[in-house]
Amino acid sequence: MLLRRLLIRLMGALVVVWGAATLAFAVLKLVPGDPVDVMLGVNSTASEDVRQQIRNDLGLDQPVISQYLGYLGRLVTGDLGTSYRLQKPVATVITEQLGPTITLALASIVIALVLAIVVSVAARGPITRRIAELLELLALSSPGFWTGLLLLTIFSFNLHWFPVTGGQGARALVLPAVTMALPIAGILSQLLRSGFDAAEREPFTTSARARGLGPVRMFTRHHARHGSLPVVTLTAYIMGSLLGGTVIVEQLFGRRGIGRITLDAITNRDLPVVMALVVMAAVVFVVVNLIVDALYPLLDARLRGRSV
Amino acid sequence: MTVASPDLLVADRPRRRFKVPVGALVAGTVVLVLVVAALFPGLVAPFDPTATDTSSSLLPPSAQHLFGTDLLGRDVFSRVVHGARYSLGLGLSATLLAVTTAIVLGLLSGLAPRWVDEVVMRLLEILLAFPEILLALIVIALLGSGTANVLIAITVAAIPIYARMVRVTTLQVRTSGYVEAATALGQRRSVVVLRHILPNVLGPLMVLATIGIGNAIIAGSALSFLGLGPVPPTPEWGLMLADSRDLLGRAWWVGVFPGLMITVTVISTVVLGRFIQGRIDGSGR
Numbered sequence: 064m065l066l067r068r069l070l071i072r073l074m075g076a077l078v079v080v081w082g083a084a085t086l087a088f089a090v091l092k093l094v095p096g097d098p099v100d101v102m103l104g105v106n107s108t109a110s111e112d113v114r115q116q117i118r119n120d121l122g123l124d125q126p127v128i129s130q131y132l133g134y135l136g137r138l139v140t141g142d143l144g145t146s147y148r149l150q151k152p153v154a155t156v157i158t159e160q161l162g163p164t165i166t167l168a169l170a171s172i173v174i175a176l177v178l179a180i181v182v183s184v185a186a187r188g189p190i191t192r193r194i195a196e197l198l199e200l201l202a203l204s205s206p207g208f209w210t211g212l213l214l215l216t217i218f219s220f221n222l223h224w225f226p227v228t229g230g231q232g233a234r235a236l237v238l239p240a241v242t243m244a245l246p247i248a249g250i251l252s253q254l255l256r257s258g259f260d261a262a263e264r265e266p267f268t269t270s271a272r273a274r275g276l277g278p279v280r281m282f283t284r285h286h287a288r289h290g291s292l293p294v295v296t297l298t299a300y301i302m303g304s305l306l307g308g309t310v311i312v313e314q315l316f317g318r319r320g321i322g323r324i325t326l327d328a329i330t331n332r333d334l335p336v337v338m339a340l341v342v343m344a345a346v347v348f349v350v351v352n353l354i355v356d357a358l359y360p361l362l363d364a365r366l367r368g369r370s371v
Numbered sequence: 372m373t374v375a376s377p378d379l380l381v382a383d384r385p386r387r388r389f390k391v392p393v394g395a396l397v398a399g400t401v402v403l404v405l406v407v408a409a410l411f412p413g414l415v416a417p418f419d420p421t422a423t424d425t426s427s428s429l430l431p432p433s434a435q436h437l438f439g440t441d442l443l444g445r446d447v448f449s450r451v452v453h454g455a456r457y458s459l460g461l462g463l464s465a466t467l468l469a470v471t472t473a474i475v476l477g478l479l480s481g482l483a484p485r486w487v488d489e490v491v492m493r494l495l496e497i498l499l500a501f502p503e504i505l506l507a508l509i510v511i512a513l514l515g516s517g518t519a520n521v522l523i524a525i526t527v528a529a530i531p532i533y534a535r536m537v538r539v540t541t542l543q544v545r546t547s548g549y550v551e552a553a554t555a556l557g558q559r560r561s562v563v564v565l566r567h568i569l570p571n572v573l574g575p576l577m578v579l580a581t582i583g584i585g586n587a588i589i590a591g592s593a594l595s596f597l598g599l600g601p602v603p604p605t606p607e608w609g610l611m612l613a614d615s616r617d618l619l620g621r622a623w624w625v626g627v628f629p630g631l632m633i634t635v636t637v638i639s640t641v642v643l644g645r646f647i648q649g650r651i652d653g654s655g656r
Contacts, residue, residue, distance in 0.1 A: 082497040094513050204637035206589045208596045208612055209630030212619065216627070220620040227620075303502030310504065311593055315616070325505075326597060329512040337512045341501070348500040 072356060076349040081135075083345030087338040088134055092127060094334065099123070138342065144335035146328075153339040156324060164320035167312070168305045170240035171247065175301075178244065179251035183290075184282075186256055195252065202249030207308055211242040211315045239316045243308040247301055251294055258290030265289065288362055295358055299351045306344060395646035398639040405636060408455040416449035420606040429622045439624035441614070447625060450606035451632050457518075457595075457607040458636065462588035465522055469529035469587075470580050474572065476530070477537025478564060481545060492538070498531040507590055508599075516599040525590045529583060536579055537572050544571045574651050581644030585637035592633055608633050 099114050118124050122133060137144065143153035186195030218238060219227045226235050262268060262285060271281055309322030321340070328336035408415050424444035432439045438447035480491040498506065510524035544550060545568065553563050592609030594600045601607045603614065608629040615626030 078493070079497055079500055082493065083500060086497060090509070090513060200638055200641065201634070204585060204589075204641060205634045206593060206596075206609075206630070206637075208593060208609070209626075209633060212612060212616065212626045212630060216619045216623050303505075307502035307504035310508065311596070314597060325508065329508050330516070330599070332512055332515070334512065337509060340505075341509060344502070344505055345497070345500050 072353060076353055079349050080342065080345050084135065084138055084342050085131075087341040088131055091334055091338060143339040143342070146333055146336050148331050148333045153335050156336060157321065157339060157343065160320050160324050163318060164309050164313070164322065167236065167239055167243065167309060167318070167320065170236055171243040171305060171308070172301070174240055174244035175247040175251055178248035179255055182248070182252045183255035183259065186252075187259075192256075195256065199249040199253050202245045205245070207242050207246065207311045208315055210245055211238070211312060214238045214242060215316075235316075235318075239312045239318060242315070243305060243312050246308075247304060250297065250301075254293045254297060255290050258293050259286050262286040262289035292359075292362055295355055295362065298355050299348055302347055302351050303344075306347070392646070394642050398642035398646070401635060401639040402643060405455050405459055405639075408452045409459045412453040412456060416446075416452040418446035418449040420445065420450040420453040421604045429618070429625070431622070432624055438628040439622065441622075441625045442618060447628055450611060451608070451628055454606040454608045454611065454629065454632070457601065457605065458588050458592055458609075458633065461522055461525065461591040462584045465525040465529060465587045465591065466580050466584045468522075468526040469583075470533050470576060472526070472530050473533030473537050474569070474576070476534040477572070478541055478568065480534070480538045481541025482560070482564060482568075488538075491534075495531045495534055499535070503528040503586070504590060504593060507594060511594065511599050518601045521591055521594045521600040524594065525587050528590065529587060533576065533579065533583070536576060540572045540575060541568055544568050578644060578648040578651060581647055582641050584644075585640040588633065588637055588640075
C-alpha cells in the first residue's frame with residue numbers, strides 16, 4: 064500500500080520533470096532565428112561551411128523528433144549539452160557554481176526561520192501584533208535589490224562591518240543572506256502567526272490547558288507543531304523564491320553562483336544552459352515536494368496512515 | 372405624526388456605515404498621487420528628468436532638489452516622478468493582460484471536455500513549478516531584452532496563478548444551483564458562461580490581481596535592475612537603482628528614493644487589495 068502510493072508520487076514527479084524538459088525543448092525550437100546565429104553572435108563573419116559544420120555537430124540538421132528523442136536520452140544519462148558560449152559541458156558549468164549558491168540559500172533559510180519564529184512568537188499581544196504585521200508587509204513589499212542596496216549603504220559603506228562586494232568568507236555571506244531572507248521571513252511569520260492562532264482555538268488546546276499545561280510546554284508540545292504545518296506546505300514555494308532571489312542577490316553583491324550563471328546565460332542567450340537550469344528547477348521543485356509529502360505524517364498525527 | 376420632512380429622512384440614515392480604515396485611506400491617496408504622477412508627470416516634477424547638469428552633480432537632498440541629484444546632475448525627484456509611468460504602467464498592463472488570458476484559459480479549462488482540462492491543467496502545473504522570476508527570465512532569454520519583452524515576460528509569469536484560480540472558481544460555480552437551473556431552462560452554454568459563471572469568477576480574481584500588481588511591479592523593476600528592460604536614460608525605478616550601485620558610499624539618496632517608491636507603491640496596492648477583499652467577502656475588519 065505504502066509502496067504503491069510512493070510509486071504514484073514518483074510517477075507524478077517524473078511527469079512534471081518530463082514536461083519541463085519538453086517545454087524547454089519546444090521553446091528552444093520556437094526561438095526566432097537560427098541558433099547558429101545566436102551561438103556566433105549577430106556580427107559573426109563565419110562562412111556558410113563553418114555554419115553547416117556547427118549544425119551537423121549540434122544535430123540541427125536532423126528531424127525535430129529525433130532531435131527531441133536524442134535530447135531526452137542524453138538528459139536521462141545526465142548529459143545536459145554544451146554551453147554555446149563557454150564551450151564547456153553544461154553539467155560542469157552548473158556543478159562548479161552550485162557550492163556558493165547552496166551556502167547562500169541555506170544561510171538565508173536559517174536566518175528567515177529564526178526571524179520568523181522570533182517575530183511570530185513575540186507577536187502574541189495586541190500591540191506587538193500590529194508591529195509584526197507592519198514589519199511583515201514591509202519585508203514582503205521591498206524588492207531584494209533595494210533592501211540589499213540599503214544594507215550595503217548602512218553596514219558596508221558607513222559602518223564598515225561587512226565587505227562591500229565579492230569574497231566568499233562568512234562575513235561576506237551575511238548581507239546577501241539577510242537580503243534574501245527578509246521577504247521569506249515575512250511570509251513565514253504571517254503563516255506561523257495564523258497557524259498559532261488556529262491552534263489556540265483547537266480543542267486540544269483547551270484540553271491541555273485543563274490538564275494544567277504551562278504556556279511554554281503548550282507552545283513546544285502543541286502550538287509549534289500545529290503552526291509549522293502550513294510552513295511545510297510552502298517549502299517548495301520558498302525554494303523557488305530562493306532560486307529567483309539568487310539571480311538578484313548574486314548580481315548585486317558580486318557573488319559567484321547559479322544565479323550569476325542564469326543571468327549570464329540569459330543575457331548571452333546561451334540556450335543549452337537556460338534549458339538545463341529549467342530542468343534543474345523542475346527537479347528541485349519535485350524533490351522538495353516529495354520530501355514535504357513524507358514530512359506531513361511526522362508532524363501531524365491525523366495524517367498518518369491516510370492516503371492524501 | 373406628520374410626514375417626516377426630507378431632512379429628517381436623511382438624518383435617520385446611518386451616517387457612515389462603512390468606516391474606511393486609516394491604512395486603506397493612506398494607501399488610496401498614495402495610489403491616486405502615483406496615478407497623477409504617471410499621467411501628468413510635468414505637473415509634479417519641477418525639472419526635466421533627463422536634463423543633465425554636471426555643475427550640480429551628486430547634490431544631497433535640499434529644498435531645491437528634494438531627493439538630491441545624481442552623478443549627471445539630474446534631479447532625482449523629477450526622475451522618480453517620471454518613473455511612475457514606467458513602473459505603474461508595466462505592473463498594471465502586465466496584470467491586466469495576464470488576468471484576461473487567465474480568464475480565457477481558466478473558463479476553457481473549467482468548461483471544455485475533460486481532456487482539454489487535463490492538458491491545460493498539466494501545463495499550468497508544470498509552469499507553477501517555476502518561480503515567477505525564472506519564468507520571466509526564460510521569456511527574456513527567448514525574446515531578448517527590452518521594455519516590451521519585459522512586459523510579455525511578466526505577463527507570462529503571472530498567468531498560471533490567475534488561471535488556476537479561475538478554473539477552481541469555475542468548477543465550484545458550475546455545480547451550483549443557479550447554473551444548473553439556467554442549463555435546465557435551456558439557456559445556451561455561452562450565455563451560462565458569460566452571465567452566470569464569469570461574474571462569480573471576477574470578484575476573487577480582482578482581489579488577487581490588485582495584490583498581484585505589486586508583484587508585477589517588483590518583477591518589472593527587478594528585470595530592469597538586471598539590465599534586461601528599458602535602457603538609460605529612461606527614469607525607470609529599477610534602472611535608477613542599478614545606476615546608483617557605484618554611488619552608494621558617496622550619495623545614498625540616488626538609490627534610496629527610487630527603491631522607497633517601489634516599496635511604497637507595492638505596499639499601497641497590497642493594502643488596497645486587502646481592503647477590497649474585506650469589502651467583498653466580509654473578512655476585513
